[in-house]
Amino acid sequence: MRQEDRLGQILRKLNEHGSVGVGVLAAELNVSEASVRRDLHLLEEQQLLTRTHGGAVASGVLYELPMRYRGGQHFEAKRAIAAHVDTLVPADATSVGLNGGTTTTEVARALVRRPHLRIVTNALNIASELAVRANIELVVCGGSARSESYELVGPLAEQTLANINVDVAVLGVDGVSPAAGFTTHHEVEANTNRALVRAAERTIVVADSSKIGRRTFAKIVDIAAVSDIVTDAQVTDADVAALERLGPVVHVVYTSITNAHVY
Amino acid sequence: MRQEDRLGQILRKLNEHGSVGVGVLAAELNVSEASVRRDLHLLEEQQLLTRTHGGAVASGVLYELPMRYRGGQHFEAKRAIAAHVDTLVPADATSVGLNGGTTTTEVARALVRRPHLRIVTNALNIASELAVRANIELVVCGGSARSESYELVGPLAEQTLANINVDVAVLGVDGVSPAAGFTTHHEVEANTNRALVRAAERTIVVADSSKIGRRTFAKIVDIAAVSDIVTDAQVTDADVAALERLGPVVHVVYTSITNAHVY
DNA sequence: AGCGTTCCGCTCATAATCGATCACCATCCA
DNA sequence: TGGATGGTGATCGATTATGAGCGGAACGCT
Numbered sequence: 001m002r003q004e005d006r007l008g009q010i011l012r013k014l015n016e017h018g019s020v021g022v023g024v025l026a027a028e029l030n031v032s033e034a035s036v037r038r039d040l041h042l043l044e045e046q047q048l049l050t051r052t053h054g055g056a057v058a059s060g061v062l063y064e065l066p067m068r069y070r071g072g073q074h075f076e077a078k079r080a081i082a083a084h085v086d087t088l089v090p091a092d093a094t095s096v097g098l099n100g101g102t103t104t105t106e107v108a109r110a111l112v113r114r115p116h117l118r119i120v121t122n123a124l125n126i127a128s129e130l131a132v133r134a135n136i137e138l139v140v141c142g143g144s145a146r147s148e149s150y151e152l153v154g155p156l157a158e159q160t161l162a163n164i165n166v167d168v169a170v171l172g173v174d175g176v177s178p179a180a181g182f183t184t185h186h187e188v189e190a191n192t193n194r195a196l197v198r199a200a201e202r203t204i205v206v207a208d209s210s211k212i213g214r215r216t217f218a219k220i221v222d223i224a225a226v227s228d229i230v231t232d233a234q235v236t237d238a239d240v241a242a243l244e245r246l247g248p249v250v251h252v253v254y255t256s257i258t259n260a261h262v263y
Numbered sequence: 264m265r266q267e268d269r270l271g272q273i274l275r276k277l278n279e280h281g282s283v284g285v286g287v288l289a290a291e292l293n294v295s296e297a298s299v300r301r302d303l304h305l306l307e308e309q310q311l312l313t314r315t316h317g318g319a320v321a322s323g324v325l326y327e328l329p330m331r332y333r334g335g336q337h338f339e340a341k342r343a344i345a346a347h348v349d350t351l352v353p354a355d356a357t358s359v360g361l362n363g364g365t366t367t368t369e370v371a372r373a374l375v376r377r378p379h380l381r382i383v384t385n386a387l388n389i390a391s392e393l394a395v396r397a398n399i400e401l402v403v404c405g406g407s408a409r410s411e412s413y414e415l416v417g418p419l420a421e422q423t424l425a426n427i428n429v430d431v432a433v434l435g436v437d438g439v440s441p442a443a444g445f446t447t448h449h450e451v452e453a454n455t456n457r458a459l460v461r462a463a464e465r466t467i468v469v470a471d472s473s474k475i476g477r478r479t480f481a482k483i484v485d486i487a488a489v490s491d492i493v494t495d496a497q498v499t500d501a502d503v504a505a506l507e508r509l510g511p512v513v514h515v516v517y518t519s520i521t522n523a524h525v526y
Numbered sequence: 527a528g529c530g531t532t533c534c535g536c537t538c539a540t541a542a543t544c545g546a547t548c549a550c551c552a553t554c555c556a
Numbered sequence: 557t558g559g560a561t562g563g564t565g566a567t568c569g570a571t572t573a574t575g576a577g578c579g580g581a582a583c584g585c586t
Binding site: 002003004005008045046047059075124125127128129130131132133134137138139140141142143144145147150152156157159160163164 | 278279281282284309310311315316317318320322375376378387388390391393394395396397398400401402403404405406407408410413415419420422423426427
């Protein structure tokens, strides 16, 4: 096991149990106690934990570890959804807005292949990935960063978005329900996402099938406010019908496992 | 298998697992480890991943990796400067502003050790590193991203900064000249940096000695506009005297090479 | 407080990995 | 055909990570 994996494992364990022991870690990670101590020292220097005799305890509130650790779920579906969104965005679109999330990150990766595009986003991870692309004109919202979602939210973000217009917004959400509309886990995030929808002429929602029918805490907009919903084939026909009655076109994407070779 | 395909495979694997190992990749792709390293190097240059000893992790990592991977010129000096800036920022400061640059990135890494702090920045790389810290309240400017410096600049950034006040701004610059003031290579960047200085009650400029006496394209502010300049010991006494005559205190930091072993 | 045990930090030797360089081979184009 | 170009694998000195050993500090028990 390599060092960076160990650091992740230690943090994860700390997150679950609140404390860890040097001996236990050494056994679980198959390394010497000396190495465990080195790792703990490394993490302590960054305030990610507090050393104790014989181990370490979590320092402060350690939130759910972001993106990097939950990339795997529904991966193929998200990628297929992203590829389809790429076809929905007109070739002559000049600006696209993206909020945060693993699916929208995949959309960003798909859009990057276009010869030229202006991308507006409030997601830090997307911004970092796109910043080096010469063919992408990247605009980032201001705002406060949420460590859970890597999104920039709050009044500053909304103020930025109020001065911007995009051709298409691609919106990742946590829940899609005919009755409750599009929802997310966090209220401030919902506000910012709503600002993004307002800035867009047309909105495409991306949501893998696990989100369909679910309602989470904060409402972003009604189902009728968007033009398209893209999801994967695990969705039920009844859900599709219920959503389409409210206005948007629902695109169901079939995952073709074989078709790899997409960066 | 062609190189293009390998790059795709590596990125794909990185997305799913968060990290990859050189040996594993070499075996899976049926190429030598030398080629894998070349591929990883290629991808690292595009900021698509971060190299580690024995492999690579997805970029935008959660925590600071062992220091060898943060090479670059004058690295020791930058690190020493950052440590000194940490002592200059009062312990009870509630908010610190940072612009982009390698030195300010080091400052951010030093400040992260404080129990609680609000950090305002227009640098994407700094934002990515700080986003997960529970003890840091991170505020990011809006704006257009410059791929060269990873900074968010332009009217949107300035508008954001106009609504913000910070106790201390730590400003990285490209040139420090008694006659020309603090300068940077890019005009729009200079404007945004000026906005950051305006938002701050007090400004500390960080500049390793290679920048002292140099003047680059666009002026940010006069020497007199800042309270402190932190640089390393390669600076000449004459330069220090000339700068101090204009107002700011010049702190000369001595790099203690021996004092290595900082994890 | 005294004492034994455990744990820590430090140093050193070893093993693994890295970056640079070189020769080799396939492909492309004149 | 023949040179140029670019990718590949191997080699070598240098760097980094690891595990073990040792003196000293912290902890728990009496």
